Amino acid sequence: MRIRPRRRAAVRPLRRVLSAGVVLVLVVPAYACRPELTPPGAPTPWPAAQARLWQWQWQLSGPLDTAVDADVFLLDPVETTAAQTAELRSRDRRLICQVYVGSVRSADPDASRFSDVVQGSAARRPDSRWLDVRSWDALEPVLADRFRLCRGKGFGAVAFADADGYASRTGFPLDFDDQLLFNRRLAQLARSLSLSPGLVNDVPQLAALAPDFDFAVNEECVRLRQCAKLLPFADAGKPVFHVEYTGATDDFCVTTVGYGFASIRKDRDLDAWREACPLP
Template sequence: MRIRLRRRAVVARPLRRIVAASVALVLVVPAYGCRVEFTPPGAPTRWPADQARHWQWQWQLRGPLDPTVDADVFLLDPVATTAAQTAELRSRDRRLICHVHVGSVRSADPDASRLPAAVQGSSGRQPGSRWLDVRRWDTLEPVLADRFRLCRGKGFGAVALADADAYAHRSGFPLDFDHQLLFNRRLARLARSLDLSPGLVNDVPQVAALAPDFDFAINEECVRLDQCAKLLPFADADKPVFHVEYTGSTDDFCVTTVGYGFASIRKERTLNAWRQPCPLP
């Protein structure tokens, strides 16, 4: 009697494994079968050259996220945006860019305590922010890598490097052009090592030098500042230029920027959900 019971137990164990594996297979297969082209979280975003002049985009850092905006690309805050929201956007075939401050730290940042006072300089662009000493790569790299990992973990495929121009401001450190150039190139390599497509935010004076290192550019107000021609190294290489103006009429500036091949929108400086896009060429 005991022998029979043992045999049944031995037979039951493999049977349970088979059933469990079958259930797992049933759960996994539809995810691949329904959308074969769906890019898994953490994979770097691709920017096909033949679509470089045909993107529509949205930049939203404040207010309730509106996933229904008619845009191919969303630039979002990684802390405020949930994984459920990125999953919804990805189900709509949206490309997601993670907005990361790489050259500054804000007092409200969850990781602010990890950056010692020695690498924090003068007040930055944002209230409560300070510029970082970009020469201190050994100190900054672990923190920035974790910021990038947060993006990847939430399903972003690209990262936009904000405040990557401390050398052009009164940062509190003796930073020069070459210090910033080295730092930005290191960031691009770091992003790629974590399966993220790197994008440069502003830093127009270094665009010609950095365009080969980055996959796309984010620019604010190149029309108002008369700087649009300086972004052509990206456009000429069939890399997207996502451009925004905060003043003026789209009837006026779209003629210039769409002619350059940029994806242009009009936004409020608060960067909430409202946007007014330029028509595609």
């Protein structure tokens, strides 16, 4: 008769061990979960404490894949619909629109608003021409409307593409300082419209423009051996969204994640496919 109490006493420690095991099973995965990120707003905030935590997607061609596991989407504001941006925003995704600020294509909806006087030599994109960035009074109204399209569709940030015409044969005598002034004016214009400004490439001017911009977008700094020039942004706790088109992520991620960049591998047509570097 005395054995029963002893058996009960032996069961209690076992129950405690099992309970502790259950707690460990529940708690341990929580440490592997990703930290909660600050929700986006307008203009989009980029908390310095989260600078190394972003996963991003850059898609400018093909059907938009809104299911990609990314916090930040860099998209075409003309092709992307308001319904698509609404879906992404409902899941707290940060949305950046890419606006070509230094060139115009004949097929652009607003191409007729750029007079022949401000259009120069053939630019990078097919059927496009460089713009005379010294002509701020002529360009500002059109670019402001491009930014307003972004805001109207729900974007909270804008990335300036072709913002480095001074380094190409544009047909105009543009110099380094002309481009700096233009890019700073663009950043101010974006902020006045509740958009966070970012710069695409323009690597030689990154150090000078780091105080004026909230983030940088870079293509192929590993292949071109330019990654160290992006450190003025990373060191300031500002996101650097980086892409390589060649090489294996196992090779270049070691370098770029170490620098603090958000890095991915993409095809050059920037469709939905991507391969992301792991978070540090």
